[in-house]
Amino acid sequence: MEELDIYSSTIEENSIQNKIEENDVYNKIEECQELKNIKYKTMLLNGNPIQETKSSNDLSNLEKFLENEKNNNQNEPWCKLNKTIKTRKLIDFVEVYKNDKKLDKEESELLLIFLKDSLDRKKLQRVKDVIYDKIIGTIKEIPALHYIKNSKRFTLKNIDKRISTVKSLSVKKSNGTIKNTLTNIVKQENDSSCSDNEI
Secondary structure, eight states, X not given: OHHXXXXXXXXXXXXXXXXXXHHHHHHHHHHHHHHHHHHHHHHXXXXXXXXXXXXXXXXXXXXXXHHHHHHHHHTSOGGGSOHHHHHHHHHHHHHHHHHHHTOOHHHHHHHHHHHHHHHHTTSSOSTTTSEEETTTTEEEEOTTEEEETTTTEXXXXXXXXXXXXXXXXXXXXXXXXXXXXXXXXXXXXXHHHHHHHHO
């Protein structure tokens, strides 16, 4: 009797397990069907053919994908590069700058430290701050970079010619009435005549 109970309980467990697996498979098939429907509708809306994604475990495909991503990331403008790539580009720029300006090793190290600090302080973020050739992937020039030989320091001078906001404002109009302005003029004349009498 006990053997029958154990046997029947294992059969029930197996049948429950099979039902759960069948439900999972059915849900996956239903999800796949919904996904196919969505892809088909997008294809109809956009007019682009559906690109089939092949899931293969081939390493060469993975390497090609990574290589394409690397090339796409390198062809971005300066402002869209991430910080590590910017740092690498700055290191390359320091080597070129050192050769052009004939800097010694100490000065080139100071330049590299200065440029890294400037990058951390977000002084080299905009496209105007760095002239970067995205096709070649090199920094051509940093226009604001200046070297002071006496103190052996590098600086970034502000090259933006900004117009003062005060100059852009219109002239403030006086809101006084004629009577008020006349009384002010008379008071000023009286004050000046009093000061003349005291002298």
